[in-house]
Amino acid sequence: MKRNTRRPAGWRAPDKNSRTSSVTSAKSIHVVFVCTGNICRSPMAEIIYRDKLEEAGLSDEVMVTSCGIGGWHVGQGADRRAVAELAGAGYDGSKHRAAQFGDRDRSAELVVALDDGHVRQLKKLGVPAERIRLLRSFDPTAPAGASVDDPYYGGREGFTRVLNQLEAAMPGLIEWAKTWTADVSQR
Structure with missing residues (x-):
């Protein structure tokens, strides 16, 4: 089936580095990664997933953002150790700037929590349980219910472990996006 590449009037490609970018295509979906303060785990996940979506040819179909449950770091860059670990890979x-969970995030098709505490908070904030997934649930080798540990209070090895856990989940997240976009195109 040939993909419809026409975009509605006023459509523009999202700025890859802007949380305020908008994707208005009827086929677009929103995936948001959520952690505690949006300076370590969730921005790392957002940046890696965006790169993998581009490699898979899905970057025009999926809007990716990240945010934190708390607002302590809003407007700040990612933790320097997270930036260094990402750069090494x-x-x-x-260019990341921290944001706090809000209405736009609540309406995402997929809300990816980094640990069980985030899942509980997201449910309290009104996100339907069927739209929340733990990130490591996309990694077939991870134990059921596995979380991505917070590296904030540790050393570099914690950020390396986070990077490895995130990258291990990416093929499953890409498959989820392929399935979702295929389902949308069938409607």
């Missing part, structure tokens, strides 16, 4: 985390 070939990703650019230098």
Whole structure:
């Protein structure tokens, strides 16, 4: 089936580095990664996933953002250790700015929590349970219910472990996006 590449009037490609970018295509979906303060785990996940979506040819179909449950770091860049770990793996985390969970995030098709505490908070904030998934649930080798540990209070090895856990989940997240976009195109 040939994909419809026409975009509605006023459509513009999202700015890859802007949380305020908008995607107005009827086929677009929104995936948001959520952690505690949006300076370590969730921005790393957002940046890696955006890169993997581009490699898979899905970057025009999926809007990716990240945010924190708390607002302590709003407007700040990602933790320097997260940026360094990303850079060492070939990703650019230098443009990230922390944001707090809000209405736009609540309406995402997929809300990816980094640990069980985030899942509980997201449910309290009104996100339907069927739209919340733990990130590591996309990694077939991860134990059921596995979380991504917060590296904030540790050393570099914690950020390396987070990077490895995130990258292990990416093929499953890409498959989810392929399935979702295929389902949308069938409607």
